Amino acid sequence: MRIQDVAQAAGVSVATVSRALNAPDKVTPQTRLRVQQVAAEMGYTPNASARTLRTQRSRVIGVVLPTLLNPVFAECLEGIASAAALAGYAIQPFTTEYRTEREDHAVNQLLAGNVDGIILVVSNPDSSDALRRLAAERLPYVLAYNQHARHPCVGVDNEKAVAELIAHLSSLGHERIAMVSGLLKASDRAKQRYRGYRDGMRRAAHAELPLIEVPFVQTAAQEVSALLRDARQRPTALVCSNDLIAIRCIRAAHLAGLSVPGQLSVTGFDGIALGQDLTPMLSTIAQPNADIGKHSVALLAQAIAADAPLTARSSVTLAHQFRAAESCARAPTITPPSSDS
Amino acid sequence: MRIQDVAQAAGVSVATVSRALNAPDKVTPQTRLRVQQVAAEMGYTPNASARTLRTQRSRVIGVVLPTLLNPVFAECLEGIASAAALAGYAIQPFTTEYRTEREDHAVNQLLAGNVDGIILVVSNPDSSDALRRLAAERLPYVLAYNQHARHPCVGVDNEKAVAELIAHLSSLGHERIAMVSGLLKASDRAKQRYRGYRDGMRRAAHAELPLIEVPFVQTAAQEVSALLRDARQRPTALVCSNDLIAIRCIRAAHLAGLSVPGQLSVTGFDGIALGQDLTPMLSTIAQPNADIGKHSVALLAQAIAADAPLTARSSVTLAHQFRAAESCARAPTITPPSSDS
DNA sequence: CTGTTAGCGCATTCAG
DNA sequence: CTGAATGCGCTAACAG
Numbered sequence: 001m002r003i004q005d006v007a008q009a010a011g012v013s014v015a016t017v018s019r020a021l022n023a024p025d026k027v028t029p030q031t032r033l034r035v036q037q038v039a040a041e042m043g044y045t046p047n048a049s050a051r052t053l054r055t056q057r058s059r060v061i062g063v064v065l066p067t068l069l070n071p072v073f074a075e076c077l078e079g080i081a082s083a084a085a086l087a088g089y090a091i092q093p094f095t096t097e098y099r100t101e102r103e104d105h106a107v108n109q110l111l112a113g114n115v116d117g118i119i120l121v122v123s124n125p126d127s128s129d130a131l132r133r134l135a136a137e138r139l140p141y142v143l144a145y146n147q148h149a150r151h152p153c154v155g156v157d158n159e160k161a162v163a164e165l166i167a168h169l170s171s172l173g174h175e176r177i178a179m180v181s182g183l184l185k186a187s188d189r190a191k192q193r194y195r196g197y198r199d200g201m202r203r204a205a206h207a208e209l210p211l212i213e214v215p216f217v218q219t220a221a222q223e224v225s226a227l228l229r230d231a232r233q234r235p236t237a238l239v240c241s242n243d244l245i246a247i248r249c250i251r252a253a254h255l256a257g258l259s260v261p262g263q264l265s266v267t268g269f270d271g272i273a274l275g276q277d278l279t280p281m282l283s284t285i286a287q288p289n290a291d292i293g294k295h296s297v298a299l300l301a302q303a304i305a306a307d308a309p310l311t312a313r314s315s316v317t318l319a320h321q322f323r324a325a326e327s328c329a330r331a332p333t334i335t336p337p338s339s340d341s
Numbered sequence: 342m343r344i345q346d347v348a349q350a351a352g353v354s355v356a357t358v359s360r361a362l363n364a365p366d367k368v369t370p371q372t373r374l375r376v377q378q379v380a381a382e383m384g385y386t387p388n389a390s391a392r393t394l395r396t397q398r399s400r401v402i403g404v405v406l407p408t409l410l411n412p413v414f415a416e417c418l419e420g421i422a423s424a425a426a427l428a429g430y431a432i433q434p435f436t437t438e439y440r441t442e443r444e445d446h447a448v449n450q451l452l453a454g455n456v457d458g459i460i461l462v463v464s465n466p467d468s469s470d471a472l473r474r475l476a477a478e479r480l481p482y483v484l485a486y487n488q489h490a491r492h493p494c495v496g497v498d499n500e501k502a503v504a505e506l507i508a509h510l511s512s513l514g515h516e517r518i519a520m521v522s523g524l525l526k527a528s529d530r531a532k533q534r535y536r537g538y539r540d541g542m543r544r545a546a547h548a549e550l551p552l553i554e555v556p557f558v559q560t561a562a563q564e565v566s567a568l569l570r571d572a573r574q575r576p577t578a579l580v581c582s583n584d585l586i587a588i589r590c591i592r593a594a595h596l597a598g599l600s601v602p603g604q605l606s607v608t609g610f611d612g613i614a615l616g617q618d619l620t621p622m623l624s625t626i627a628q629p630n631a632d633i634g635k636h637s638v639a640l641l642a643q644a645i646a647a648d649a650p651l652t653a654r655s656s657v658t659l660a661h662q663f664r665a666a667e668s669c670a671r672a673p674t675i676t677p678p679s680s681d682s
Numbered sequence: 683c684t685g686t687t688a689g690c691g692c693a694t695t696c697a698g
Numbered sequence: 699c700t701g702a703a704t705g706c707g708c709t710a711a712c713a714g
Contacts, residue, residue: 002707013685018709028683045453049393050707053690058390060433067419069614074415078408081436090450092401092433095422109431112386221618247618254620273410274615277562277588279595343691354701359693369699391691394706 001044010038021046052114061300062110063093064103064120064130065144070244071272072289073121076144079293080119087301089116098123098186103130111137117300119293121145124188140303140310142296145287146188147317152310154296156320158192158269159199161285165239165267165322166200173331174237174265177201178209180224180249181241182217193241193269209235220245224252228264236264236331243268243275243284250280250327261329271323280326288318342385351379362387393455402641403451404434405444405461405471406485411585412613413630414462417485420634421460428642430457439464439527444471452478458641460634462486465529481644481651483637486628487529488658493651495636497661499533499610500540502626506580506608506663507541514672515578515606518542519550521565521590522582523558534582534610550576561586565593569605577605577672584609584616584625591621591668602670612664621667629659 007014012031019026020035027035052058061084065073077093084091092115094106103122107130110118117140122128125148134141135151143153169177179197181190194211201208212227214220228234240246246268250260258264260280268275271286295316303310348355353372360367361376368376393399402425406414418434425432433456435447444463448471451459458481463469466489475482476492484494510518520538522531535552542549553568555561569575581587587609591601599605601621609616612627636657644651 003709004707014708015686015710016684019684022709026683031683045449047394047707048454049390049399050690051709052390053388053394053692053706054708054710056690068409068415068422069412069419071410071412071415071615074409074412078410078436081409081434085435085446090433090435090454092431093422094426094431095419105426108386113389113431244615244618247615251618251620274412274585274588277585277592278619279592344693345691355692356694356701356703357699360700363693367699372699388691391706392693394690394708395692395694397706 001042003044003046006035006039006042006044009042010035056114057304058114058116059089060113060115061089061091061297062106062113062115062118063091064106064110064118064122065093065095066098066121066123067095070242070270071274072242072270072287075272075289076121076293079290080297081293082290083294083297087297089297089301096123100128100130103128104133106130107134111139115139116304117141119144119296119300123186125151126188138309140300140308142299142310142314144292144296147192148188148312150312151315152299152312153315154292154299155317156285156287156292157317158189159196161320161322162193162196162239162269163200163203165285166197166204168322169237169239169265169267169328169331170200170204170206172265172329173333175204175206175331176209176233176235177206177237177239178212178235179239179241180212180214180220180245182245183213183215184211190241197239212238214245214248217244217248220248221251221255224249225255228252228256228258234264237328238264238266240266240268243270243272243282246282246284246327247275247278250278250282260327263332265328265331267328271321275323276325278327282323283325283328284323286321286323288320291318342383344385344387347376347380347383347385350383351376397455398645399455399457400430401454401456402430402432402638403447403454403456403459404432405447405451405459405463406434406436407439407462407464408436411583411611412615413583413611413628416613416630417462417634420631421638422634423631424635424638428638430638430642437464441469441471444469445474447471448475452480456480457645458482460485460637460641463529464527466492467529479650481641481649483640483651483655485633485637488533489529489653491653492656493640493653494656495633495640496658497626497628498658499530500537502610502661502663503534503537503580504541504544506626507538507545509663510578510580510606510608510669511541511545511547513606513670514674516545516547516672517550517574517576518547518578518580519553519576520580520582521553521555521561521586523586524554524556525552531582538580553579555586555589558585558589561589562592562596565590566596569593569597569599575605578669579605579607581607581609584611584613584623587623587625587668588616588619591619591623601668604673606669606672608669612662616664617666619668623664624666624669625664627662627664629661632659
């Protein structure tokens with residue numbers, strides 16, 4: 001089914017068909033109507049590749065993100081998908097599993113694929129070859145979740161968010177607060193959040209506790225529960241760098257026989273929807289995940305329309321929100337030495 | 342950066358460059374090497390649209406699924422993405438939010454987009470216009486999760502899985518077993534699972550309890566907890582048609598002051614990864630979600646290679662597995678009437 | 683307002 | 699084994 005077939009059936013030239021469909025004003029109402037009618041009943045849809053080749057516009061947005069197994073990115077992609085659909089774009093996502101060589105591969109594919117713009121979540125903007133290469137092209141792109149001074153970004157202020165959280169915990173009487181994180185080197189967000197922890201602890205004048213880095217999320221619960229069994233140094237609150245880790249820390253507490261939040265408060269970061277269905281309901285720094293996606297699409301769409309790449313000046317920091325819930329409570333009062341000893 | 346530039350730089354014709362890259366055997370080892378080298382250092386990547394237009398193959402697989410907010414589909418898409426990447430395909434996903442008109446839209450876009458094949462999860466194969474239209478084309482497609490006699494499908498045996506589960510619960514002493522489901526009309530899986538419930542209850546010779554249909558997952562916990570507060574007719578086990586609902590039922594039990602699994606057993610369906618990190622750990626009928634995705638890609642790739650659409654004969658039923666865990670236990674023994682009354 | 687035509691970048695005949 | 703030429707389906711520039 002080609003444009004030519006429609007032209008023939010409607011008794012006009014291909015140019016007229018093209019115009020009737022793409023620029024209805026440039027054609028007589030009568031012919032327009034007839035052409036549209038014929039096209040509709042023939043079920044004609046223009047060939048996207050031919051159109052892309054000709055116009056140099058694909059109406060496809062590329063997306064590069066770490067994984068869909070963490071709901072935070074699934075929620076974001078859902079936001080991207082819906083905003084893209086509304087704006088008439090399709091999406092083409094690639095997952096990297098936090099591996100930079102896969103970032104490279106994805107960007108290559110996307111560049112070759114004539115996408116109109118790219119949304120990406122990279123491990124680390126500073127060290128990403130893919131990003132460097134992309135920035136050298138004239139193609140609009142925007143980073144999601146990443147924060148960087150020299151790239152267009154959409155996200156929240158990670159450092160500030162955690163610092164605020166520490167202040168809040170401190171106001172609840174917590175002093176022994178530990179941070180639990182994935183590998184810092186795998187994610188700039190983790191680094192920024194840890195920085196927020198250190199900053200917050202300094203301001204609250206509490207001694208920092210060693211960072212608990214859990215390399216493999218699968219084994220996180222075991223590892224953390226082992227740590228928690230050591231009662232002497234046990235923290236009263238765990239600040240986790242994301243919700244999945246927080247959920248596993250709650251599990252760890254259970255395995256160690258600790259009640260949450262009775263004996264241990266646990267907070268997450270991301271605000272995945274599921275956190276609100278758990279018992280205890282997850283306290284977390286909620287990011288507007290769908291909005292991060294939608295905003296990214298909006299920026300790209302605007303850049304595409306303006307035919308100009310985005311710059312760091314387009315960056316937007318969206319509001320985060322601490323969602324206080326059941327997994328977090330006042331610090332347990334220190335058991336006074338038993339009076340009859 | 343066009344093929345012409347590479348040809349010029351390498352001092353050969355565009356045809357030779359094309360051959361050196363796509364059919365290395367058809368070219369002298371020397372020229373091949375030189376061309377490949379030049380192409381590599383120029384960072385040349387063939388234009389996908391032009392290639393697609395010429396070859397009528399895009400190396401893109403379309404995907405149509407309900408939502409990424411349910412991890413079961415995110416897990417599946419992750420499987421699709423990784424299998425596709427391995428096979429040299431990109432993917433183009435559309436979410437439908439369980440709306441058939443969005444299924445239509447997605448299929449239209451995909452057909453116009455020259456994808457080489459489509460993987461879809463539809464609400465109901467029997468009533469899907471999109472599917473009907475797609476089946477009329479010569480384009481390979483495969484249904485994931487859906488089961489249907491006249492379409493190629495990859496999934497598990499939903500009915501059997503639930504029937505087995507009922508038998509298992511029965512062996513644990515449960516008799517008052519209720520099913521909790523989303524809207525039956527929104528999903529053939531829900532219907533099949535409910536059929537499995539009825540079948541299982543009949544075989545176990547237990548009286549069926551009315552289906553608890555929760556239209557809006559957001560309010561499910563409240564609704565179910567209200568039901569659970571009525572002690573007279575309270576079930577001892579809730580069989581949920583998916584994991585998200587099960588998680589909310591556990592929440593509902595908590596709200597109603599019931600312990601899981603002490604006073605109420607709860608089971609899910611899907612086997613989302615998160616279920617294993619919860620407390621109580623979620624008992625569920627686990628589907629091989631990533632494998633469903635991978636298998637679908639494999640079938641498509643094979644059909645594309647053979648240049649022949651798939652038929653119902655290619656359908657595969659993968660093994661499900663009941664994952665016994667903490668949310669499910671022996672039925673509470675009936676409290677005998679107090680002897681001193 | 684409508685038709686004719688060139689060319690987007692590539693793979694693939696057909697000659698040489 | 700290599701090069702020249704054609705056309706995939708479409709839009710846009712140019713003529714009429």
